Amino acid sequence: MSVDVRPIKTAAEGALAASFALTRANLPGVDKVAALREEAFRRFEADGLPNRRIEEWKYTDLRALMREAKPLAPLPDAAAKRLAGQGMPVASIEARRIVFVNGSFVPELSDLEDLEPGLAIRSMASALAAGDPRIVNRIGKIAPTSDTAVALNTAFMGDGAVIEVAPGAAPGRPIQLAFFNGGSDSGAVFMRSLAFIGKGARVMLVESHDGVGEFQVNTALELEIGDTAHVDHIKITRTGSLHVSSLMTAVGAQARFNEFLFTIGGQVVRNQLFVRFEGEGTIAGIRGACLLKGRQHVDTTLVAEHIAQACTSREMFKSAIDGEGRSVFQGKIIVRPNAQKTDARMATHALLLSETAEADNKPELEIFADDVQCGHGATAGDLDENLLFYLRARGIPEQQAQALLIQAFVGEAVEGIEHAGLRDTLMAEVAAWLGARE
Amino acid sequence: MTQGEVLLDGEDILALAPDERAARGLFLAFQYPLEIPGVATMTFLRTALNAQRKKRGEPEVSTPDFLRRVRELAGRLGIDPDMMRRAVNVGFSGGEKKRNEILQMAVLEPRLCVLDETDSGLDIDALKVVADGVNRLRAPERAFVVITHYQRLLNYIVPDVVHVLSRGRIVKTGGKELALELEAGGYAQYRDEAA
Numbered sequence: 001m002s003v004d005v006r007p008i009k010t011a012a013e014g015a016l017a018a019s020f021a022l023t024r025a026n027l028p029g030v031d032k033v034a035a036l037r038e039e040a041f042r043r044f045e046a047d048g049l050p051n052r053r054i055e056e057w058k059y060t061d062l063r064a065l066m067r068e069a070k071p072l073a074p075l076p077d078a079a080a081k082r083l084a085g086q087g088m089p090v091a092s093i094e095a096r097r098i099v100f101v102n103g104s105f106v107p108e109l110s111d112l113e114d115l116e117p118g119l120a121i122r123s124m125a126s127a128l129a130a131g132d133p134r135i136v137n138r139i140g141k142i143a144p145t146s147d148t149a150v151a152l153n154t155a156f157m158g159d160g161a162v163i164e165v166a167p168g169a170a171p172g173r174p175i176q177l178a179f180f181n182g183g184s185d186s187g188a189v190f191m192r193s194l195a196f197i198g199k200g201a202r203v204m205l206v207e208s209h210d211g212v213g214e215f216q217v218n219t220a221l222e223l224e225i226g227d228t229a230h231v232d233h234i235k236i237t238r239t240g241s242l243h244v245s246s247l248m249t250a251v252g253a254q255a256r257f258n259e260f261l262f263t264i265g266g267q268v269v270r271n272q273l274f275v276r277f278e279g280e281g282t283i284a285g286i287r288g289a290c291l292l293k294g295r296q297h298v299d300t301t302l303v304a305e306h307i308a309q310a311c312t313s314r315e316m317f318k319s320a321i322d323g324e325g326r327s328v329f330q331g332k333i334i335v336r337p338n339a340q341k342t343d344a345r346m347a348t349h350a351l352l353l354s355e356t357a358e359a360d361n362k363p364e365l366e367i368f369a370d371d372v373q374c375g376h377g378a379t380a381g382d383l384d385e386n387l388l389f390y391l392r393a394r395g396i397p398e399q400q401a402q403a404l405l406i407q408a409f410v411g412e413a414v415e416g417i418e419h420a421g422l423r424d425t426l427m428a429e430v431a432a433w434l435g436a437r438e
Numbered sequence: 439m440t441q442g443e444v445l446l447d448g449e450d451i452l453a454l455a456p457d458e459r460a461a462r463g464l465f466l467a468f469q470y471p472l473e474i475p476g477v478a479t480m481t482f483l484r485t486a487l488n489a490q491r492k493k494r495g496e497p498e499v500s501t502p503d504f505l506r507r508v509r510e511l512a513g514r515l516g517i518d519p520d521m522m523r524r525a526v527n528v529g530f531s532g533g534e535k536k537r538n539e540i541l542q543m544a545v546l547e548p549r550l551c552v553l554d555e556t557d558s559g560l561d562i563d564a565l566k567v568v569a570d571g572v573n574r575l576r577a578p579e580r581a582f583v584v585i586t587h588y589q590r591l592l593n594y595i596v597p598d599v600v601h602v603l604s605r606g607r608i609v610k611t612g613g614k615e616l617a618l619e620l621e622a623g624g625y626a627q628y629r630d631e632a633a
Contacts, residue, residue: 390472394482394542395460395490404485408476408525 013048015069019188020155023072027158029128032136040140040154047148056147059328059360060270060299066242070216072156073187076101080183083212085109090208090236093421095176102181102215103158103189118169118201124160124192135162135194142194142222143248143276150246150272153220157192160219163205167198167226174204174232174419179219181211181240191219199226199252204419207235209266214241220248227252227279232418236426238265246272253279253308260417261288261317262426263298264433270299277304277311277339284313287416289426291433292325292357299328304346306339315346318413320406321357322437332364335372342372350380351409353402403434446550460486461493463549465542467556471535474526479538482526483508483545490546511544515571533564540571551575552583557591569594589621604628 020041027037049066050057084101098121099109105123112121127135140154161177181189197203217240225231237243243266251257261271290298304313319327329348350359363376383405391401410430417423443450451459488498512522515537527535536556543551557565572595584595600616601608609628
């Protein structure tokens with residue numbers, strides 16, 4: 001017997017309801033967009049904040065972790081824009097940068113000039129305000145999910161990027177969506193982006209999340225990848241008191257999709273990936289690395305759904321956890337009845353660098369086809385004492401020996417990134433993180 | 439260790455951390471060298487050398503000088519330059535791992551080398567390469583302690599002094615001919631003496 005006990009609203013849930021009532025008239029878009037928002041908010045009201053009674057959120061109980069819900073962040077002031085302009089993340093790589101500060105597109109910091117043939121970029125707020133049916137009709141449709149955090153995002157979505165890459169187009173430079181939050185008042189930021197990658201197109205998308213202050217971020221990207229397209233998506237998260245991110249992607253046939261999640265900052269971070277393999281013969285690498293210290297909590301939740309035949313997916317997630325950090329990995333591979341010849345392998349490894357570090361690894365396989373290869377492995381442990389001794393016997397001091405081994409551990413995942421400059425940038429971040437360890 | 443002390447230049451090295459011992463010039467060649475996934479041999483060697491030099495108050499070796507030196511030493515030991523870019527010992531054969539140990543020794547230039555059953559698991563060709571590497575490093579300012587159960591290694595690394603150890607004690611000391619006597623007569627006689 002199950003009794004659906006719906007506890008009373010928390011302060012954060014109440015604040016979100018008040019915030020929605022107050023701001024919905026001013027959020028971009030009317031008619032169909034407003035209806036989408038209302039429907040999404042009703043779903044949130046019915047479910048409440050995701051909590052440990054919901055299996056997918058068992059280890060990241062937002063009801064408990066979210067003591068308050070901040071009001072929507074104010075438009076960025078000059079100081080915030082200046083900060084964003086100065087501290088451009090991943091500045092070392094040559095990229096076309098589209099900059100958002102406190103949830104709003106900032107044209108003067110963005111590079112939208114001389115767009116390569118077949119590339120179109122605009123702001124989500126303007127697309128919603130204009131009620132562009134091509135955009136509005138695709139929201140929530142690319143890889144649908146009933147997830148509550150996504151519903152909240154849909155209800156409050158403010159701005160983001162709409163990127164269209166025409167069939168066969170290959171803009172040479174990576175496109176970086178640089179999200180920055182800062183300024184005198186912190187607040188909540190709801191970003192929604194859409195990217196349509198046409199057949200045979202080749203593109204690299206880099207998403208960076210940076211800032212200062214206690215912002216609560218809910219960001220979502222819907223990514224549609226056409227047949228034979230080749231897409232790299234790399235998300236770098238360095239800050240945020242609360243950062244919830246959802247990637248919803250549908251991949252066509254014979255495509256290449258490389259995903260990488262790099263998380264080095266943020267107090268409470270939840271990265272959700274919903275990946276649907278809709279076309280045959282696609283090859284995907286879904287990887288990530290996170291480095292945690294202090295009381296950081298980083299949750300990576302992946303649902304990879306194989307619908308079409310003969311797709312190959314490789315998942316590898318690594319976390320190095322120091323202090324009282326807690327890393328959560330939930331990875332579910334679903335193989336639908338028609339997805340014969342699926343080859344899916346998932347590995348998750350946690351390195352516990354302190355007595356108080358915690359790792360929760362939960363791999364799951366749901367297989368409904370009979371001719372598939374699926375596997376998963378999960379490990380958690382500390383640094384190998386024998387290896388440390390070997391390094392030290394050659395004269396390398398303990399701290400440095402540990403750093404070498406941690407770098408090697410994280411490096412195995414970072415190796416999966418095709419862009420050499422970005423690999424180096426991320427490994428430099430790892431080195432800096434290691435240098436700051438006491 | 440149940441009792442006693444180990445002195446190097448009058449300093450008890452048992453109280454020192456392994457990296458401190460290395461910086462003072464002690465090198466232990468492992469019987470079973472470990473594999474270190476993800477750490478390139480070059481990075482490992484350079485980090486080790488510069489860490490030791492730093493501890494001794496010496497300047498770091500420049501990258502070009504370092505590379506030139508390592509390539510030359512690797513060439514002498516018959517180590518494929520490609521292996522230097524690979525992770526330390528990962529996928530190396532037993533012989534390659536031992537050669538890598540000798541390469542490390544050559545790069546780090548220790549004052550006291552302890553070779554702990556370096557001959558175990560080596561075929562005759564690998565044994566010759568390893569012995570040749572050791573012989574090249576022999577110098578008045580450098581001592582070697584070669585630990586072995588067999589005479590064979592000593593055909594290639596000819597010892598100055600042979601000590602017979604039994605139950606933790608040196609029971610006999612002699613020249614290189616002592617090893618040959620052992621080969622002929624075995625260890626049985628010393629077992630009784632130690633008891």
